[in-house]
Amino acid sequence: MPKFMLSVFFYPKSIAIIGATADPKKFGNAVTNNVLKNKNLTSKVYLVSHGSKEIEGLNTYNSILDISNAIDIAIILVPANVVDSVIDQCIEKQVKGIIIVTSGFGEIDEEGKRKEKKIVYKCKEAGIRVIGPNCVGIQNVDIGLNASFIQTPPQGNVSMISQSGSFGCAVFYQMERDVFGCSKFANIGNGVDVTFDEFLSFFTHDANTKIICIYIETLSNGRKFYEKLKEIAPKKPVIVLKGGKTTTGMLAANSHTGSIASNYRIFKTAMIQAGAIMCENVSDFISAIKTISFISPPEGEHVGILTNSGGNAVFFGDNVYKFNLKLAEFSDTLKEKISPHLISLVKKINPLDMIGVAEERQYYNVAREMFEDPGIDIVVGSVVIPPFLGMKSDEHFRGLIRAWNETGRKKPLIPLFLFSEGFEELKELAKKEKVPIFYTPHEAAYAINLLINRKKFLNRKINS
């Protein structure tokens, strides 16, 4: 087997959609539309349909065998009972990869498991790799290939492998909100052939993939995955979320992909040992991806925080304790440098509560001093957006970003905007400047903890 043969799925020269249809109430239509939507896609697309003569101006074929050109990948959307015969035609056509979107296999019953095993066996014999069945498809956002029935996410550097298609879809919604982007996406569904470790291998060598995030319910060949993870983790961050950690979750996982989830504790320990960033829930998973997407790990561990809200500083303080973070002690030099920017009421201690009157100017000047201070490694800009004194809702963010940019982004900036998700102007700025926004003290402290742990992991790798 060629080493990076998964590339055929992400960079196909030609695609056949088998089960394409003009009926908008069918997945065969959704995938067809998604693939054809991008007029600049260089992959040649062929539609195989029994019901529709023409779809989106393209003539259809009755069978993949009627197509004269060679086909790299076939996407199968026909009903479950005819998948097997379509597979035979794909083998005859010598396609290189098959994505079976159709469901009704191993996730249903033992008979379904036997059917999908039979398919894989045949394809393996013929040197064809299979993704699915029971999946939403795959995407390569870099080249504008959406070979799935879910929406196209914003383009970026995060590649995702998800056992659940709908979770991929949900993460894409969150990507839009948290302004990070996707390079490649694969939903493995029942995962009968191509394995998580093979995707890891492929993404290791994929230049556009800077971060890998994985949603796993069941891992079939754990040892191989562990070894691959160990190899890649020092080069590219790998963020892992496990569903079905508990008996009740497992029960749901069982009905979902037809397999029993493995023991979570053992799994988690192994993942961390191999260098993965393990997340305990969907919210932390998103926080981890956006943190790693935008911020490099700090050199040291000392946190400096400036705030216009005492309350927010108190909440953050509780999280400093929870995550065992280190608050910097302000040096006399720093106190002297920030003094001119503060009103007399302000106590020069960390967290620095500049109270509600603090505006862009204070945030810029004080953050800048903190970034330049040798005793501070990470700067938390805590804000409750002031609805008073004519302040602009994004001015504090602007001040923080300017200070960050002018000091060369050498230290992490953690913008903590309590409950400010309704402010679209913040998001626009975040997108433009490639800065994350954290909306709760937990999220901000979680991000810092993650960055520090990542740094420690990288240091251990260098020293070992």
Added chain:
Amino acid sequence: MPKFMLSVFFYPKSIAIIGATADPKKFGNAVTNNVLKNKNLTSKVYLVSHGSKEIEGLNTYNSILDISNAIDIAIILVPANVVDSVIDQCIEKQVKGIIIVTSGFGEIDEEGKRKEKKIVYKCKEAGIRVIGPNCVGIQNVDIGLNASFIQTPPQGNVSMISQSGSFGCAVFYQMERDVFGCSKFANIGNGVDVTFDEFLSFFTHDANTKIICIYIETLSNGRKFYEKLKEIAPKKPVIVLKGGKTTTGMLAANSHTGSIASNYRIFKTAMIQAGAIMCENVSDFISAIKTISFISPPEGEHVGILTNSGGNAVFFGDNVYKFNLKLAEFSDTLKEKISPHLISLVKKINPLDMIGVAEERQYYNVAREMFEDPGIDIVVGSVVIPPFLGMKSDEHFRGLIRAWNETGRKKPLIPLFLFSEGFEELKELAKKEKVPIFYTPHEAAYAINLLINRKKFLNRKINS
């Protein structure tokens, strides 16, 4: 002292704003604008200003003593060094209540503590109650009184007492997003006179207040608060969040309101014993308020879940385990009743994964059967909004709400829309129909756990 004398703060016949100004960069302007913005406010408003002759078309007075009419409450915004003399004038004028917005007292140093104590002593002698200093003010949204420098929240049934003003402001942002509303709000700031328990007393008898939520950093007279809480908790839910739970949080609290936070563990145990709903962080605080705002506690504990996303069901399952919830087992009768609405692939087990093709019709029919089933006490409608097959982004929500309405809202509906905060149409529907939306499996399971615990608490109260 009259029993409900706090009412003078929330229903003042006349208000004097001392330190009113036309300068938009001052809090005296922000409060003045907020008070005057509501042209229907029945309270008579008087402005006392040294710098501005006229503000918003109102002539100003040089001193509160120049006002011929009686004054119920005075809001003080003058600089800290002249607060004392202004207080003397307020005493002479025989106002009933004073809100000191001005900061620079006990939160700064010992000298400040002495100053504020002196003020309280004088006012007590004169029978005047004091809120503040160092506060954003108070609001009575029901009558359109915004006597604060923060924004007016949407009107509703939640009354809030917050030690931090900016946290109040942040919660209001979240109220807009989570479509619940506020009746009355008070920020106690340094809290030198009126205590948490007095607010509790007042809200007990306030008809518009159905839910009380409290943010505490330091509690001065814990015993009284405990007793008052015990009395009110069976009648109205009281949701409590404590900031400064840890040494690091305490440090920040110290710099914020000039006091040391008390031992959290003891505090928490006492609060729960008294019947409060204790929240561990700001996110759970919001989840608790929106849950209690919209949903009555269930009769039993059995949860039924319908979903179009296996992944979301797996995550929810893990949270079922975490919160020790009980999944209902579907009866044969229920299986028979839901069968006609499901495609053949669907396994009739709980969680019921109707897969991605499920649309409004399925959600309506199946949810309705679940609501009517005697074996199910709570219905979770889990959705990842499908971006395919021409489905409308709010159709599943519509189906769920219709089923809930037609069954008389007798059992809790928990809509779990994974990462769907970007869908404004959901929020509009939630607002119109008075339904909450939960965006993560944790939030949904947290809500169920809270409702069940509330029911158990109420049952114990009835039986004891």
